[in-house]
Amino acid sequence: MSIDVSGLTKTFGDFVALDDVTVSLPTGQLTALLGPSGGGKSTLLRIIAGLDQADTGTVTIEGREATNLPARKRNVGFVFQHYAVFKHMSVAKNVAFGLEIRKRPKDEIEHRVEELLELVHLSQFRDRMPSQLSGGQRQRMALARALAVEPSVLLLDEPFGALDAKVRKELRDWLRRLHDEVHTTTIFVTHDQEEALEVADEIVVINDGRVEQVGSPDTLYDKPANDFVMRFLGETTDLAGQTVRPHDIDVSLSPGVLGSTQGTVTRILRVGFEVRVSVVTEDGSDVLVTMTRTLARNLGVEEGVKVWLTAAKGATSVPVMAAV
């Protein structure tokens, strides 16, 4: 059982938002749709929710054909980037909305709302209006509202995008813990690779309307399918025709290692524990190397010094794409 999307294409005028996307999102997991802005990940999420219609392709949710099912019958919970709170309703009324639509008995609704507000730590705010809450609190309320109807899938569209860095970090940890508690299949969209790597069980990298790679955070980081995935998941630099991570380059002050690239240090930048060394190789390309302060000191790396660079043993690397 899972969410299966097959052959999904969606265009807005000339713009191709999704180009023949086929992907299977596992049940009970926290999956991230990761990619740059305008890459189609939000469109994919909205199509799964039924808020947008695909031009072609099918959507199956937990074995149920849902392609032409209206959003209100899909039993999905959706959380919007800008919260989409019901402004004229109290916090408790917001959370109760889905249950009232389903005409559940009053005491059941009350009980469930209580339970959910407890879960999102908003019990003391139950009678407040949304305008009296902070952004983080509003988003937690929106989450409780979405969870109230016991959705088979919880979809979050850049849920923390409108929040400041500190709150975002808190909510990210909290979402992970929440998911470990409720185990609802959860898919969230983000353009923040750190967020995806930290929270998700599974990451789907989407770019230009296509799925670039699907895998666990470790798989994506250690075995990127192509240089786009590698570049998107962290800092990279090009060395001798390979894309590698700047901390995966060994620096030596003597030409000891076979296949090493000779260059000259042009600039050294110290940022906290890290030292960022810019090297210009003999063929004139720039290579970025990062290392710890201690290592830089021990090596004696200074501006103007000649160095020999090699990719560290076992380092993740992909061939540089000519087009990039």
Add this chain to the structure above:
Amino acid sequence: MASTASTAVARGNPVLKWVLRLVVVGYLFFLVGWPSGLIVRRTFEGGTQAFSDALNDPDVTHALQLSGTIAIFAVLINLVFGVGMSLLLVRYEFPGKRALSALIDLPLAVSPIVVGLALILVYNPRYGWFGEGLDAHGIQIIFAKPGMIMATTFVALPLVIREVVPVLEDMGDDQEQAATSLGANAWQTFWRITLPGIKWAVVYGVVLSMARSLGEFGAVKVVAGNISGETTTAPVLVQQKYQNFEQQTAYAVSFLLVAAAVVCLIVVALLRPKDHTTSRATATAALQEKP
């Protein structure tokens, strides 16, 4: 922006502040306050006698009733279609949308007399487009209530829409989408989410339409045909009585029309601030938000 700029100016120069106030108050006084006040004075010049005489005149009571009936129908029609059209204009994309949007402002731009004439051309029982067919089925539009309601509806058409459209745009469709994803159907979404969001714009549009409909003269006069005691509305009656040297009656009816308009505006003013402050608080909270 404008208000902060003007308060800055006023703060800088107390003389200027008083001059500005004087100009504004004087302008309103001579243009609005004084003339309206004179009507009240004239009405009650000889005590309440003239006023109660006017109210006992069957022509007057009939005209007031007619005006009220027509205004209520016109407002109801404009309420339903106004909210519907606003939703159509804001929430849906379709070819010709901009043309429709421009067309909605037409009643504001066209002279009401022309509106009346246009309706006669279409619904006239003798040579109108639909008139003959409708007349054959015993439905009379021109020189009767339906035509008067149509003329009034036409003239007040943009008022609800122009109030509701900006609020709908401002509100966005996030909340409606959220409601849909929570299982609400179109009607539940409209009733529970959209309508509460545009409530005050609707109320304001209705009150404006009401005031406009009660006071409509030109378009109604043309289609009403002035069958005395039957299709004479209050504003038309004011003109008639004034021309027949029954000034006291004319003033009394004028006073009632002014009073109705003022009551409308007071009702809105009393209802609105509560909501206004909360919506402003929401906006400020959103602006200052440090989540």
